[in-house]
Amino acid sequence: TPTLSAFSLSGRTAVVTGGAQGIGEAIVTGLRDSGARVFIADINPEVGEATAQRLGVDFVAADVTDSDAVEAAFDHVVSTAGRIDIAVNNAGIVHNHPSESLADDDWRKVLAVNLDGVFYCCRAAGSRMLAQGAGAIVNTGSMSGHISNFPQAQSAYNAAKAGVIHLTKSLAGEWAGRGVRVNSVSPGYVGTELTQRGMDNAEWRRAWLAGTPMNRVATPSEIAPAVVFLASDAASFCTGTDLVVDGGYTVW
Numbered sequence: 221t222p223t224l225s226a227f228s229l230s231g232r233t234a235v236v237t238g239g240a241q242g243i244g245e246a247i248v249t250g251l252r253d254s255g256a257r258v259f260i261a262d263i264n265p266e267v268g269e270a271t272a273q274r275l276g277v278d279f280v281a282a283d284v285t286d287s288d289a290v291e292a293a294f295d296h297v298v299s300t301a302g303r304i305d306i307a308v309n310n311a312g313i314v315h316n317h318p319s320e321s322l323a324d325d326d327w328r329k330v331l332a333v334n335l336d337g338v339f340y341c342c343r344a345a346g347s348r349m350l351a352q353g354a355g356a357i358v359n360t361g362s363m364s365g366h367i368s369n370f371p372q373a374q375s376a377y378n379a380a381k382a383g384v385i386h387l388t389k390s391l392a393g394e395w396a397g398r399g400v401r402v403n404s405v406s407p408g409y410v411g412t413e414l415t416q417r418g419m420d421n422a423e424w425r426r427a428w429l430a431g432t433p434m435n436r437v438a439t440p441s442e443i444a445p446a447v448v449f450l451a452s453d454a455a456s457f458c459t460g461t462d463l464v465v466d467g468g469y470t471v472w
């Protein structure tokens with residue numbers, strides 16, 4: 221049917237940063253299943269190579285905080301696959317520490333990966349897509365870009381994610397007339413390595429579930445379809461939007 225075929229990514233080339241594990245791995249799987257040729261770009265070559273092999277996709281090593289490395293990774297994708305149609309800028313880290321004693325380095329590290337890294341990847345993907353006159357970028361935001369989490373302190377993370385959502389809107393406006401769409405997906409709590417420490421903490425776990433109307437965390441595979449949608453022609457009139465997938469967390 222025309223509606224379902226608009227979700228097909230057949231013939232498209234995609235890059236997913238932070239695709240070695242967690243939400244990124246599920247996004248890689250979703251894009252692959254929808255027909256795209258996918259490259260995992262990750263700082264961790266051991267896990268990244270193994271995941272790529274298991275999923276039958278490509279791997280390219282890249283630290284998103286290094287803009288030269290990001291450019292080299294996108295060059296590798298374009299020279300290998302011939303083009304870049306979809307960029308999912310998903311790599312991220314969290315640091316939990318009270319703000320009154322947060323060290324400069326810890327603030328900077330979170331901003332470097334979660335905001336600078338997303339900008340470097342958007343710039344690398346966007347410049348190549350604008351030259352083609354087509355492309356779709358999906359950034360991983362977070363509900364933390366809309367609310368501030370409780371009870372854990374993570375001001376750098378929350379500020380970076382708010383930045384990702386507004387960077388997304390800014391780029392969407394700049395590039396909308398030239399064929400490049402830029403959107404974000406903002407998950408609530410998802411069961412991955414990033415949230416494992418919190419889920420192992422009885423107080424945090426209780427607060428996280430109590431704050432989520434659905435009273436559970438998501439699986440990574442519940443986030444991936446939102447990314448596939450925004451990356452596909454099914455979202456041809458979506459740009460600058462943030463799709464919140466949070467089990468209702470932000471309604472309370």
Ligand code: NAD
Pocket residue numbers: 237238239240241242243244261262263264282283284285310311312313333337360361362363406407408409410411412413414415
């Ligand atoms: P994860 O820790 O399981 O995976 C993160 C991946 O990013 C890893 O493969 C890691 O190697 C990679 N990475 C880290 N630093 C990198 C760098 N500098 N360059 C390249 N790759 C790097 O985490 P996850 O939960 O899957 O998170 C993925 C994204 O989703 C992040 O942006 C995170 O902030 C966001 N998010 C997660 C949740 C959640 O509850 N898990 C909620 C909202 C948003």
